[in-house]
Amino acid sequence: MSRRDDVLKTALELLDEVGIDDLTVRRLADRLGVQPGALYRHFPSKRALLDAMVKQIVSTASADPPPGGDWADHLRAMASSARDAMLAYRDGARLLATFHDPGPAAVAAFHRIVGLLHAAGVPSGTALVAVDTVFSYVNGFTIEEQARRNEVPLDRRNQDFQAGLGLIIAGIRAQLT
Amino acid sequence: MSRRDDVLKTALELLDEVGIDDLTVRRLADRLGVQPGALYRHFPSKRALLDAMVKQIVSTASADPPPGGDWADHLRAMASSARDAMLAYRDGARLLATFHDPGPAAVAAFHRIVGLLHAAGVPSGTALVAVDTVFSYVNGFTIEEQARRNEVPLDRRNQDFQAGLGLIIAGIRAQLT
DNA sequence: ACCTGAACACCGTTCAAGT
DNA sequence: ACCTGAACACCGTTCAAGT
Numbered sequence: 298m299s300r301r302d303d304v305l306k307t308a309l310e311l312l313d314e315v316g317i318d319d320l321t322v323r324r325l326a327d328r329l330g331v332q333p334g335a336l337y338r339h340f341p342s343k344r345a346l347l348d349a350m351v352k353q354i355v356s357t358a359s360a361d362p363p364p365g366g367d368w369a370d371h372l373r374a375m376a377s378s379a380r381d382a383m384l385a386y387r388d389g390a391r392l393l394a395t396f397h398d399p400g401p402a403a404v405a406a407f408h409r410i411v412g413l414l415h416a417a418g419v420p421s422g423t424a425l426v427a428v429d430t431v432f433s434y435v436n437g438f439t440i441e442e443q444a445r446r447n448e449v450p451l452d453r454r455n456q457d458f459q460a461g462l463g464l465i466i467a468g469i470r471a472q473l474t
Numbered sequence: 475m476s477r478r479d480d481v482l483k484t485a486l487e488l489l490d491e492v493g494i495d496d497l498t499v500r501r502l503a504d505r506l507g508v509q510p511g512a513l514y515r516h517f518p519s520k521r522a523l524l525d526a527m528v529k530q531i532v533s534t535a536s537a538d539p540p541p542g543g544d545w546a547d548h549l550r551a552m553a554s555s556a557r558d559a560m561l562a563y564r565d566g567a568r569l570l571a572t573f574h575d576p577g578p579a580a581v582a583a584f585h586r587i588v589g590l591l592h593a594a595g596v597p598s599g600t601a602l603v604a605v606d607t608v609f610s611y612v613n614g615f616t617i618e619e620q621a622r623r624n625e626v627p628l629d630r631r632n633q634d635f636q637a638g639l640g641l642i643i644a645g646i647r648a649q650l651t
Numbered sequence: 652a653c654c655t656g657a658a659c660a661c662c663g664t665t666c667a668a669g670t
Numbered sequence: 671a672c673c674t675g676a677a678c679a680c681c682g683t684t685c686a687a688g689t
């Protein structure tokens with residue numbers, strides 16, 4: 298574990314404790330027992346640190362499809378996995394939303410699920426819209442649930458999330474030839 | 475026009491020019507030709523100013539349903555109107571996402587459209603999920619399109635937005651009794 | 652009623668210098 | 671390689687004092 302990884306790990310812990318608005322270079326330095334300027338030996342800027350945090354969070358969203366599932370199962374698994382990754386840290390969804398530039402793994406996963414829908418009978422244009430729509434929904438839903446922290450119990454939020462997802466999947470199913 | 479309204483109007487102009495990350499009390503004071511502390515005569519905090527900006531933006535989202543339209547037309551009109559309100563200012567969606575204490579007008583509009591779906595044959599639980607899903611989608615979509623500024627032409631974004639919305643509406647339609 | 656002047660406790664960032 | 675010390679240009683906020 299390099300010092301850089303140590304800084305990154307501590308930054309994620311701090312994010313989870315204080316939220317993104319109070320995630321400060323100086324606070325992070327304090328927690329590491331170091332002067333603020335010392336962090337710039339490991340990351341060229343705060344933005345670069347945030348990017349590394351995003352990359353770390355995104356990497357936890359496993360893209361493994363459930364074996365034997367149909368396209369709807371894959372779509373549900375992918376959406377749930379994305380949401381879970383964001384929920385793992387306080388303000389995770391907001392952090393990812395400000396970030397632009399999906400990594401090659403995310404792009405690959407995106408195209409794979411689009412191909413799956415196409416193979417299942419959805420016109421490829423519609424398949425693209427469908428996957429985009431699901432991700433807009435996941436991001437919007439998760440940002441909102443994290444904004445209202447603990448206001449609604451997790452069980453209920455999970456239920457609502459699946460219900461909305463089911464609605465979109467029903468809409469996709471209606472486009473099947 | 476009170477001085478408070480003048481400050482609010484200038485704040486919205488500044489937001490549109492520099493974005494929410496560079497919207498600063500000091501910059502705003504500078505533009506108003508005033509010392510930073512003077513703004514606290516009109517708003518108790520920056521957060522209160524942002525809240526007022528949100529309220530102003532939300533108020534432009536007209537809740538008038540199109541005359542003679544069915545529930546799908548109403549839902550489309552409401553979703554488009556919400557998106558248009560956010561698009562009116564740079565980072566509008568992000569600004570609304572961080573706060574979004576829905577005013578009584580928004581709550582009323584929400585319940586009205588839920589009632590419409592219910593009257594059209596959607597079970598009331600499903601109607602609630604449907605409207606929530608549409609708003610999660612609208613927020614997620616608009617945050618993303620504003621994050622990638624000008625990368626995609628507006629015509630294309632409008633098309634994509636309507637396509638995704640159509641998918642969700644098709645899903646709702648599939649739940650009609 | 653509205654603003655100034657001046658302070659306070661913060662912020663991200665840079666860089667010569669130390670080990 | 672990693673960090674200190676010290677500075678720089680910024681933040682939001684407060685408040686006595688002016689008009």
